[in-house]
Amino acid sequence: MKYLFEPVNLTQLVKFLKNPQITDLLIGIEDLTPGFILKLSVAKVNQYLTRKNQGKISLKITRIFHETELETLEETLKSIKLENVKFIFYSDLAVYQILRAMGYANKLVYDAYTYTTNLLDCNLYSQFNRYITISNQISFDELNAILNQMSTPAIIYGFGKSIIFYSRRPLLKNYFLYRKQEYDEHAKNYYLQEEFRKGKHHLYEDLNGTYLYEENFYYLFSELTQLKMVDYAIIESVDLNSKTYDLVVDAYLNKRFAILEQAHLPLYKGMLLEKSILLKGDGLLDE
Numbered sequence: 001m002k003y004l005f006e007p008v009n010l011t012q013l014v015k016f017l018k019n020p021q022i023t024d025l026l027i028g029i030e031d032l033t034p035g036f037i038l039k040l041s042v043a044k045v046n047q048y049l050t051r052k053n054q055g056k057i058s059l060k061i062t063r064i065f066h067e068t069e070l071e072t073l074e075e076t077l078k079s080i081k082l083e084n085v086k087f088i089f090y091s092d093l094a095v096y097q098i099l100r101a102m103g104y105a106n107k108l109v110y111d112a113y114t115y116t117t118n119l120l121d122c123n124l125y126s127q128f129n130r131y132i133t134i135s136n137q138i139s140f141d142e143l144n145a146i147l148n149q150m151s152t153p154a155i156i157y158g159f160g161k162s163i164i165f166y167s168r169r170p171l172l173k174n175y176f177l178y179r180k181q182e183y184d185e186h187a188k189n190y191y192l193q194e195e196f197r198k199g200k201h202h203l204y205e206d207l208n209g210t211y212l213y214e215e216n217f218y219y220l221f222s223e224l225t226q227l228k229m230v231d232y233a234i235i236e237s238v239d240l241n242s243k244t245y246d247l248v249v250d251a252y253l254n255k256r257f258a259i260l261e262q263a264h265l266p267l268y269k270g271m272l273l274e275k276s277i278l279l280k281g282d283g284l285l286d287e
Helices: 012-020 041-047 067-078 095-103 119-126 140-148 173-180 222-226 242-254 257-261
Strands: 004-005 024-028 057-061 088-090 108-110 155-160 162-165 190-193 200-206 207-215 217-219 230-235
Touching: 004 024, 004 242, 012 041, 012 207, 024 041, 057 067, 067 095, 088 095, 095 257, 119 140, 140 155, 155 242, 162 190, 173 200, 230 242, 242 257
Parallel strands: 004 230, 024 057, 057 088, 088 108, 155 230
Antiparallel strands: 155 217, 162 207, 190 200, 200 207
């Protein structure tokens, strides 16, 4: 199993590109990628999509686009050196149609983890993509059962903070307007605390909408050796500085959980130990 790492900043991206142990990196593109991930301009992305780095960088283009944006989207995609990209993660089927017409169907990864929660959908989408990512919102038993019946290998989430709420509306900005308080649209340090719980959830907003993240870091570690039909695990960097993420990367590359513990992060298994409510029936994976 290989890992897809998400560098926190440009300095770390350059360092990771030089590291022979790191074979796969995942970054975003400004205006095309939602949420917390390193996002670069097309010009800057092309600067690193060289023959030397060919096959090491994958792009996350997981925005949902309006019909009026599709012409501009196609122009932007055509301006990227996609011939040097490893994989292209997407959620909007319009991205699929455009990139398929451009001849890049063999690089496409369907990444919509609220949909890929059952065997039927996973196998269906895998038929016309290079890979699909399987949801991290199901239990480990359900994840394992799906993988055991997959027709082709998949990509899973190995570490990170999951988005538990998303809205395309600028909820954070509207809140501050309603309260007549100053709002810094460039700040990334807003948190939401529930009335009767101590934990804080990171509340983040960009041009694509508002995101609410889980309080703790979801992770798979020793369980990874039990899984079949997995080619890659995504190791996300949400809410981490580069020093802490270096420890996370080191832990997974060297398979040493003690290194991950040194990061002193609030780790938890999330849905892994509980039966999911997202699947219909009594755990039947193809319903």
